[in-house]
Amino acid sequence: MKATIKENRELVPRYFTMTLSEMGDDFRGEPGQFVMIRGDWGSDPLLARPLSICRFLHEDGQIRIVYRVMGRGTRRLSEMKAGQTVDINGPLGNPFPRPDESRRVLLTAGAIGAPPLIALAGSMAVSPLLIIGGRTRNDVVFISDEIRELDIETIYVTEDGSYGQKGTAVTELARHVGGNDLVYACGPNRMLAEIARLSEEIGFEAHVSFEERMACGIGVCLGCAVRHANGTYVHVCKDGPVFNVTDIDWDRL
Ligand SMILES: Cc1cc2nc3c(=O)[nH]c(=O)nc-3n(C[C@H](O)[C@H](O)[C@H](O)COP(=O)(O)OP(=O)(O)OC[C@H]3O[C@@H](n4cnc5c(N)ncnc54)[C@H](O)[C@@H]3O)c2cc1C
Ligand code: FES
Structure with missing residues (x-):
C-alpha cells in the first residue's frame, strides 16, 4: 500500500x-x-x-x-x-494484550521503545504510569509532545542524570512496581531481560515488545528468531513482537 x-x-x-x-x-x-x-x-x-x-x-x-x-x-x-x-x-505482528484496567498499569520504555507504548496509552480509558529511560536527555524528551497530548503521568530517567531521575528505566520500575501490577515494556533486549528477572522476583505480569532486526517482517526469512522458553524458536515478526516474559528463554537471547 x-x-x-x-x-x-x-x-x-x-x-x-x-x-x-x-x-x-x-x-x-x-x-x-x-x-x-x-x-x-x-x-x-x-x-x-x-x-x-x-x-x-x-x-x-x-x-x-x-x-x-x-x-x-x-x-x-x-x-x-x-x-x-x-x-x-x-x-x-500481534498487538499488546488488552490491559485489565482494574489493575495498575506501568509502561516501561527504553528510549525509542516508547512509540508502541504511547499507542497503548492512547487506547486506555485509565491513565497508566509511563517510565521512560535513556542514556541522555534527547533519548527521553523526543517523545514529550505525545506524552503531553495524552496527559500521561511520566517518570523520566537518564543514565547521565541530564534529565529527570538518574538511573535506568528498570531501576525506576523496581522502585514503583508491585506484585499485582501489569507491566508493558519495549526497548533493547538487555532491558527486557532485566524486566523478566524483576518480574520473576516480584511476581508481576509483564508483556514485552522486541525490536529485533528484521528482513521480511512476515515470517519467511527466519532472520528474527528468538528462543522460546520451551526450547523451540519463535519469530519476532510473526509470533511477536509482543511476548509474555515467561515465553522467552532469556539466558539464550
Ligand atoms: C517490531 C519493531 C518495531 C520497531 N519500532 C521502531 C520505532 O517505532 N522507531 C524506531 O526508531 N525504530 C523502531 N524499530 C527499530 C528499527 O526497525 C531499526 O532501527 C531500523 O530498522 C534500522 O534501520 P537502518 O537502515 O536505519 O539501520 P541499519 O543500516 O540497518 O543499521 C544501522 C546500525 O543500527 C543497528 N541496528 C539496526 N536495527 C537495529 C535494531 N532493531 N536494534 C538494534 N540495533 C539495530 C545495526 O546493527 C547497525 O549497527 C523497530 C523494530 C522492530 C522489529
Ligand atoms: S523478519 Fe523474516 S522471519 Fe521475521
Whole structure:
C-alpha cells in the first residue's frame, strides 16, 4: 500500500516524527503492531524497515510513527518530504494484550521503545504510569509532545542524570512496581531481560515488545528468531513482537 507523508519533522537530533495519510479505509491496526516501510529510493537499502505505530488517528485515516536515525534506511526516511509517498506493509505482528484496567498499569520504555507504548496509552480509558529511560536527555524528551497530548503521568530517567531521575528505566520500575501490577515494556533486549528477572522476583505480569532486526517482517526469512522458553524458536515478526516474559528463554537471547 502507498501512503502519503503529511509531515516529517525532526524532534531532537536523530529523532523524527512522521505522519502518514491516505492509509485506506481497511487499515485497522492495534497498539503493539508495526509496519514495514520504505521510500522510493532505489536499491540502497533494498529492504523495508520495521517501525511501530505510535498513534492511530483513525478519524483522519492517518497514523504517526516516531523513529530514530540508526543507519541507511532511517536516514533515507528522514530525508523524505511532505507530499512524497512511501510503501507500507502492515499492520503486522500481534498487538499488546488488552490491559485489565482494574489493575495498575506501568509502561516501561527504553528510549525509542516508547512509540508502541504511547499507542497503548492512547487506547486506555485509565491513565497508566509511563517510565521512560535513556542514556541522555534527547533519548527521553523526543517523545514529550505525545506524552503531553495524552496527559500521561511520566517518570523520566537518564543514565547521565541530564534529565529527570538518574538511573535506568528498570531501576525506576523496581522502585514503583508491585506484585499485582501489569507491566508493558519495549526497548533493547538487555532491558527486557532485566524486566523478566524483576518480574520473576516480584511476581508481576509483564508483556514485552522486541525490536529485533528484521528482513521480511512476515515470517519467511527466519532472520528474527528468538528462543522460546520451551526450547523451540519463535519469530519476532510473526509470533511477536509482543511476548509474555515467561515465553522467552532469556539466558539464550
Ligand atoms: C517490531 C519493531 C518495531 C520497531 N519500532 C521502531 C520505532 O517505532 N522507531 C524506531 O526508531 N525504530 C523502531 N524499530 C527499530 C528499527 O526497525 C531499526 O532501527 C531500523 O530498522 C534500522 O534501520 P537502518 O537502515 O536505519 O539501520 P541499519 O543500516 O540497518 O543499521 C544501522 C546500525 O543500527 C543497528 N541496528 C539496526 N536495527 C537495529 C535494531 N532493531 N536494534 C538494534 N540495533 C539495530 C545495526 O546493527 C547497525 O549497527 C523497530 C523494530 C522492530 C522489529
Ligand atoms: S523478519 Fe523474516 S522471519 Fe521475521
